Every structure is written in structure tokens, then in C-alpha cells.
Amino acid sequence: xxxxxxxxxxxxxxxxxxxxxxxxxxxxxxxxxxxxxxxxxxxxxxxxxxxxxxxxxxxxxxxxxxxxxxxxxxxxxxxxxxxxxxxxxxxxxxxxxxxxxxxxxxxxxxxxxxxxx
Amino acid sequence: xxxxxxxxxxxxxxxxxxxxxxxxxxxxxxxxxxxxxxxxxxxxxxxxxxxxxxxxxxxxxxxxxxxxxxxxxxxxxxxxxxxxxxxxxxxxxxxxxxxxxxxxxxxxxxxxxxxxxxxxxxxxxxxxxxxxxxxxxxxxxxxxxxxxxxxxxxxxxxxxxxxxxxxxxxxxxxxxxxxxxxxxxxxxxxxxxxxxxxxxxxxxxxxxxxxxxxxxxxxxxxxxxxxxxxxxxxxxxxxxxxxxxxxxxxxxxxxxxxxxxxxxxxxxxxxxxxxxxxxxxxxxxxxxxxxxxxxxxxxxxxxxxxxxxxxx
Numbered sequence: 493x494x495x496x497x498x499x500x501x502x503x504x505x506x507x508x509x510x511x512x513x514x515x516x517x518x519x520x521x522x523x524x525x526x527x528x529x530x531x532x533x534x535x536x537x538x539x540x541x542x543x544x545x546x547x548x549x550x551x552x553x554x555x556x557x558x559x560x561x562x563x564x565x566x567x568x569x570x571x572x573x574x575x576x577x578x579x580x581x582x583x584x585x586x587x588x589x590x591x592x593x594x595x596x597x598x599x600x601x602x603x604x605x606x607x608x609x
Numbered sequence: 610x611x612x613x614x615x616x617x618x619x620x621x622x623x624x625x626x627x628x629x630x631x632x633x634x635x636x637x638x639x640x641x642x643x644x645x646x647x648x649x650x651x652x653x654x655x656x657x658x659x660x661x662x663x664x665x666x667x668x669x670x671x672x673x674x675x676x677x678x679x680x681x682x683x684x685x686x687x688x689x690x691x692x693x694x695x696x697x698x699x700x701x702x703x704x705x706x707x708x709x710x711x712x713x714x715x716x717x718x719x720x721x722x723x724x725x726x727x728x729x730x731x732x733x734x735x736x737x738x739x740x741x742x743x744x745x746x747x748x749x750x751x752x753x754x755x756x757x758x759x760x761x762x763x764x765x766x767x768x769x770x771x772x773x774x775x776x777x778x779x780x781x782x783x784x785x786x787x788x789x790x791x792x793x794x795x796x797x798x799x800x801x802x803x804x805x806x807x808x809x810x811x812x813x814x815x816x817x818x819x820x821x822x823x824x825x826x827x828x829x830x831x832x833x834x835x836x837x838x839x840x841x842x843x844x845x846x847x848x849x850x851x852x853x854x855x856x857x858x859x860x861x862x863x864x865x866x867x868x869x870x871x872x873x874x875x876x877x878x879x880x881x882x883x884x885x886x887x888x889x890x891x892x893x894x895x896x897x898x899x900x901x902x903x904x905x906x907x908x909x910x911x912x913x914x915x916x917x918x919x920x921x
Contacts, residue, residue, distance in 0.1 A: 495614075496613075496614050496617035496618065496621075496657065497658070498720060498721070499617060499618050499621045500617070500621055500654055500657070500658060501717075501720030501721075501723075502621070502717050502720055503621040503624055503625055503654070504716070504720070505713045505714075505716035505717040505719075505720055506625050506628070506713050506717075507624070507625065507628050508712060508713060508716055509709040509710060509712055509713025509714075509716075510625075510628050510629060510631075510632050510709065510713075511628075511632075512705070512708065512709040512712055512713075513632060513705050513706055513708075513709035514631070514632035516697070516701070516704075516705035516708070516709075517632075517696075517697060517701070517702050517705045517706075518632065519692050519693060519695040519696045519697065520637055520685075520688075520689065520692040520693070521692075522637055522641075522678070522681055522682060522685055523632075523637055523640060525678075526631055526632075526640055526641065526644050526678070527631075527632060529644070529674070530628055530631055530632070530644070530647070533647075533648075533651060534716075536663075537651070537654065538716065538720070540654075540655060540658045540660055540663065541658065541720065541723075542723070542727065543658070543660060544658045544659060544660070545723060545725075545727035545729075546727045546728065546729030546730070546731055547659065547729070547731065548729045548731040548732050548735075549731045549732045549734070549735035549736075550735070551731045551734070551735065551746055552659030552660075553658060553659045553660050553731075554727075554729045554730055554731045554734075555730075555731060555734050555746035555747045555749070555750050556730040556731075556734065556750050556754070556755070558660045558662060558663055558747050558750075559662075559747050559750035559751045559755060559758075560755070560758070561660070561663050562662060562663055562666050562747070562751065562826075562828065563751070563758050563759060563762045565663070565666050565667060565670055566666075566670070566762050566765075566766065566828060567762055567765050569670050569673065569674060570765050570766050570768075570769035570912065571769065572674065572677070573677060573769055573773065573912040573913065574769045574772045574773055576677055576678070576681045577772070577773040577776055577915055577916050578776065579681065579685070580681060580684060580685070580915065580916075581776040581916060583684070583685055583688055588688050588691060588692075589685050589688040589692065590688065590691060590692045590695055591695075
């Protein structure tokens, strides 16, 4: 019979797959940020399963991977906040938030900041 | 199959359902709401995996991510339609689906092939935890055995904030972040922003303090403090401070600075960088954590407030 820990491990694998698909297939940058976070959470969950399996010495799980996951969540959040700020600035400066036309915008000179006098 | 196991498998299915919704939803706003729900369900999974410290982190950060992403989705709504027009063609979608399936299948095979009995560092932690004076093994790993990771993580938070600030246009350099929030002074938001912070601040400090021996810690506590600050700012009861303020910058570097000083002191008081003398280990760790909690609260609050947009 499949244990719950294994079920969560498979859940982690599928979350990574879904995140990878969304990262490529979703065109909006904010959706790509969401998808990347989904991918990352799958990796963290994989670590959580490894930690649970490593339960020993009266601990419910191996505390070393658990601590690494906490550090990972914090770093992922910082990167997300920076990515969102970049995206909002791009939207404010150019009036659009897409990835495709960035080369065209730069060549027509519209990439400069209209909010700066 | 026991009821607990059935519930856990149902939880896994629910988590995957929310994950699929996050990717497939038509509206970005709906996807963001799905992602927040996914984060909260994931926190339950962490509890079931006996990782309560991680669950607390996931729940706290999930809430902050929700504020960040919902705000961004609302501001980016005008760009939604042109971006959807750039959807990749069918071939690329199929290719992405095939690639994602291969990666997921490989990981699933890895999960099923994990060695039994699993290798673990838990016995090593159990053997050395007494030297840290702490009772929570996760805090002891974060603050002592792998203190370098935690120190660098705090530096990453600071670098992210510097990155966000550097996006400010020249004329508002060093100014106040984000738009000034307005809310009905007699409305529900303003009411909650007066009612919740006293409780939230006590809970945040408690979670940090109890983290030495039980689930909790500086990061989880600091996140709750940041949420309280954001609530008061969102309700318009106070304004975000201009980021050029000297005291603000001192608070921002206090956590990593105290950590670094204690770490360097370990070079001649202990056995090396970031090693604590056993007699003072707990005192030193709690001192670092006090500074870190304050720094984390202010850093997270300012990260969510965003780049400076007003010069006043």
C-alpha cells in the first residue's frame, strides 16, 4: 500500500511538472512568476518528503532538510518580490507588461522612462 | 487504509487541483487566488509531514505572497488582454506538456526509488543539540549547525530590497514606497487595523520567543509583525516611511550585522567563524534572533510596499 509520505512525494513531482508547463505555456509574466513559484514549492515538498523519511532520534523528521526548506522559502519569496517589482516598473515605464516586444521597444527608443521628465 | 491516510491522499489531490487551477485559470486574478489557496493547503501538508516549523513559514509567507501578487494582478489588469494574444502556438504547448510530463515522471520515479532506510542527519543533530542550549532541532540547525545559510539568507533579503528600491525613478529617489492608501476611517479595514495589531504583535513576538524550544522562530514571528505593519499601512492609518531615513536603514542591517559580529567573535572566543562558546550559545543565538526578527519584519514590510513612488 502506498504511504501518505509517498503520496505527497508524487504530489511534489506533479507540482514541478505543472509549474514547468505553466512557465513555458503561460504568456503573461505574472503567470510565469506564479508558475515558477509552483515549481519551487514542488522541489521544497520533495525535500519535505526526504526529511519525513529521515525521521530518527525521536524527531518527526530530519531537521536539516527542514531548515534548508525554510531558508529556501525565504529566498524564493525575496526573488518573487523583486520580480514583481521589476514587472510593475516595466508596466509603469512602457504601458505594457509583455516579454515579446522588448527588442522592438528598445530599438524605437520607447524604452526610456516617460515618467521621468 | 486508515482514515488518516485517506484524508492525506485527499489533501494531496486537493493540492494538485489548486496547482492545476493556478496554471489553467483564464484570469490572472483567479490564478493568484488559486495560488494563495494552494499555499495554505501546502501548509497542511507540511503539518502532516511533521514539519510544523516549515508549515508556519509556508502559511506566513503564503499570506504575504497573496498580498504581493493580488496587488500586482490588480495593477497589471490593463496589460492582460495584449499578453493573452501572445499565447504560444499549439506546437510549443504540446512540447511544453511533453517536457513537463517527462520531468514529473522522472521525479516520481525518484520518489518511488528513494532508499530504505533513508539516510538522515537527525541522529547527528540529536547528539549535538545540547551544545546549542535550544530545544527545537530546526532552530538549532538554522542558527548553529548551518548558521552560514541563515546569515546569507538575510543578506539575500536585503539585496532583494536594494534591488526593489533601485527601480525608483530619479525624481522620487529615496521617497515613500507605493501609493498612499486611503480607506474609510470608520470602515471594517480601519477597524481591523486597530483591533488586530496589538494581538498580532504579541503573537509575533511569542512565535519568535517560543521558537527556541518549540515550532516557531525569528522568521515566522517577523513575518507576522510585517503583516501587522502592512495592515495598518493598507488601512491608511499610517504612511510608509521614506526609504532614505537613517534609522530605517540601521534597522534593516541590524540583523545581519549582529549575526556577523557574533560570527566573527567566534573566531577568537570559539572554534571558528559562527561557532558559539557553549556556555553562552543560547544567549548569543537569542540576541541574534532578536535583531533578526526586527530586521525581517521591516524588510518584508518594505519589500511588499514596493519601489519608492512618491517624493514626499
